[in-house]
Amino acid sequence: MRYLTAGESHGPQLTTIIEGVPAGLPLTKEDINIELARRQKGYGRGRRMQIEKDQVQILGGVRHGETLGSPIALVVENKDFAHWTKIMGAEPISESEKAEMKRKITRPRPGHADLVGAIKYGHRDMRNVLERSSARETTVRVAAGAVAKKILSELGIQVAGHVIEIGGVRAQKLDYSTLAELKEKTENSLVRCLDENAAQQMMKAIDEAKEKGDSIGGIVEVIVEGMPPGVGSYVHWDKKLDAKIAQAIVSINAFKGVEFGLGFEAGRSFGSEVHDEILWSEEKGYYRKTNNLGGFEGGMTTGMPIVVRGVMKPIPTLYKPLQSVDIDTKEPFLASIERSDSCAVPAASVVAEAVVAWEVAKAIVEQFGLDRIDLIRENIERMKQYAREF
Numbered sequence: 001m002r003y004l005t006a007g008e009s010h011g012p013q014l015t016t017i018i019e020g021v022p023a024g025l026p027l028t029k030e031d032i033n034i035e036l037a038r039r040q041k042g043y044g045r046g047r048r049m050q051i052e053k054d055q056v057q058i059l060g061g062v063r064h065g066e067t068l069g070s071p072i073a074l075v076v077e078n079k080d081f082a083h084w085t086k087i088m089g090a091e092p093i094s095e096s097e098k099a100e101m102k103r104k105i106t107r108p109r110p111g112h113a114d115l116v117g118a119i120k121y122g123h124r125d126m127r128n129v130l131e132r133s134s135a136r137e138t139t140v141r142v143a144a145g146a147v148a149k150k151i152l153s154e155l156g157i158q159v160a161g162h163v164i165e166i167g168g169v170r171a172q173k174l175d176y177s178t179l180a181e182l183k184e185k186t187e188n189s190l191v192r193c194l195d196e197n198a199a200q201q202m203m204k205a206i207d208e209a210k211e212k213g214d215s216i217g218g219i220v221e222v223i224v225e226g227m228p229p230g231v232g233s234y235v236h237w238d239k240k241l242d243a244k245i246a247q248a249i250v251s252i253n254a255f256k257g258v259e260f261g262l263g264f265e266a267g268r269s270f271g272s273e274v275h276d277e278i279l280w281s282e283e284k285g286y287y288r289k290t291n292n293l294g295g296f297e298g299g300m301t302t303g304m305p306i307v308v309r310g311v312m313k314p315i316p317t318l319y320k321p322l323q324s325v326d327i328d329t330k331e332p333f334l335a336s337i338e339r340s341d342s343c344a345v346p347a348a349s350v351v352a353e354a355v356v357a358w359e360v361a362k363a364i365v366e367q368f369g370l371d372r373i374d375l376i377r378e379n380i381e382r383m384k385q386y387a388r389e390f
């Protein structure tokens, strides 16, 4: 499976074409719209989210609510485009309007893609960079992830994400007995955090940052349950599923690091404290006492839950000005801006779920794939049975 996305943040729409989705998968607009709405929520977002009401159009690959095996085309409109048609060059403009509408962005924001993107592509107007480097693109990544989640749910595999830290406030109580419980609790939290007490403090931290004209980042966690063992492979660097998930997480705008299970803490512990001891029972077959390695050994799933965390840096666009240089005049200036999110960690946790779901579904379809969801399901069941009896 693969997908590409196209579209600018303030252009008419975002598009994705997804190839390789097995035939016979039930898929409706609602399956995708639910995920799009989840991504739009979250404490700390700016005014843009009040303008957008993300809804998908399915323009290919699905008939009567089932995938055909052919490419799936998905489109999400930018409602904000209505305010930007002239600036985005979508319609001809008069000579008198030209100077105003073609007003260039020449003042790069530290931490965004503006300056480096402009140098790389030779753009003297950095709007040509920011339109595509914007995390608006994650809308259609979440749409593709919704399709991946649908594949996984048909195979009895569940994915859930949540926020564990914002602006230095760490969730302490992370108890849940099932992923369904985790999902329900975090869905009711404005910061998608299980620990209600920490959630209150996180919102306070967001308010304080906003008041100061600043921004904050945080840490999200994604869990995948129901995986068969042996997905991914140790035989080549580019077949390791944990490595693919790591790339997917760091590909999310503003994500700077990733860890599995104990993660960086493993580097401060003894081997005897880290490695997950192997047990066996008639009923379960092989299983582990702990899951410190977050569901991976040798780039392959162990059958234990995948537990992956990603760290998001603070949003680069700040109301509090930072030092930069105008690329036309070379004069120093202090950046000022129109609007921005002050914290997008809750929204990013939904994006993280989507990109992890995508990598896991892709690996499964590649490994067990026979172009049809029913045959993939049979293959997975066979693999799970084989592993139990091994």
Ligand SMILES: Cc1cc2nc3c(=O)[nH]c(=O)nc-3n(C[C@H](O)[C@H](O)[C@H](O)COP(=O)(O)O)c2cc1C
Pocket: 046, 111, 112, 113, 133, 134, 135, 138, 252, 253, 254, 255, 315, 316, 317, 339, 340, 341, 342, 344, 347, 348, 351
């Ligand atoms: C959901 C989400 C919303 C974001 N919103 C903003 C924003 O409002 N303003 C901003 O400057 N950056 C925002 N970002 C981060 C930038 O898109 C990102 O920092 C930029 O593309 C540069 O890429 P890099 O940080 O990965 O190097 C957001 C990121 C995500 C995931």
Ligand SMILES: C=C(O[C@@H]1CC(C(=O)O)=C[C@@H](OP(=O)(O)O)[C@H]1O)C(=O)O
Pocket: 009, 046, 047, 048, 049, 052, 133, 134, 135, 136, 139, 253, 339, 340, 341
């Ligand atoms: C539009 C979204 O996020 C945007 C991501 C973003 C950035 O620079 O990454 C900048 C902001 O856009 P604008 O400048 O239009 O307010 C965010 O709102 C979205 O998540 O759908």
